[in-house]
Amino acid sequence: MSIPIICLDARLRQFCETFRKSFSQPQFKYLVTVLLALMLCQETHTLTGLLRQIADGQSVSGLSRFLSQSPWSAADVAGAWIERFHEQLAEQVEAEHERQRRQRPKGTGRPRKTVVTGYLIGDDSTQHKPKGKKMGGLGKHYSTTAEQQVTGHSLVQSLYVLLGRRCPLAPQMYRQQAVCRREGVPFQSKVDMMEATIRDFQPVPRTLTHVLVDSWYTCQRLWRAVHERGFLITSGLKSNRWLWVTDAQGRGRWQRLDEYAAHLTPEQYQQMTWPNQDEPRTV
Incomplete structure (x- = not known):
């Protein structure tokens, strides 16, 4: 080739x-x-x-x-990367605000606020290391590619997407408790790592941050961290999760997600456009 x-x-x-x-x-x-x-x-x-x-x-x-x-220092390299990203996107963010101001319809009352949304996407992936016997942090992790547990590293990774540009944040290695005891390092769960990423993350000024994670990270602690930062969040939910559902009379009750979804009509679904590697994807 x-x-x-x-x-x-x-x-x-x-x-x-x-x-x-x-x-x-x-x-x-x-x-x-x-x-x-x-x-x-x-x-x-x-x-x-x-x-x-x-x-x-x-x-x-x-x-x-x-x-x-x-x-x-890997942290210095990651910091330099995101600093460069901020410098390059600052003018583009202002230009996008100006574009939205020019295109919004004129009318009476207070004009609608312009919004530039950046997406903080979090996920984890398994790196198979079939020959790695002396590497630090090795453990048994499930691989979606191999559809079984493999020996390797599990990396918790985040990506910042803004106006079509992408900035990877520094990956974090997840170690299982047994591996932490063997190597003498403090244990952090994947949720701990993602929460720290959200709390420490610095978005480009004058943007709204929307956090995207899958159902593995859906928990009250992560949602609380997102709302305390003034961010938005969209996450997956497992079908056996319970929701507090309010009816038309204002009364509420607990209901499983799969039962709730079974009673939804096609008109109650709303299409949304999410960022994708190639082009925006409608879901």
């Missing part, structure tokens, strides 16, 4: 320069090597496989030390 030739052009160079302050000069050279190799690599992403893509004379041992031992 033919692959494109990718050089360090102006756009890629500008992106790399964002992280210049987070690395020493030798470390920065390895960063550029890794980025270029990941864009080109069509084989297994081992250190040897990555270096085969770059004619730069870097050694496997040097790349290994850069990734595992060099004193650079």
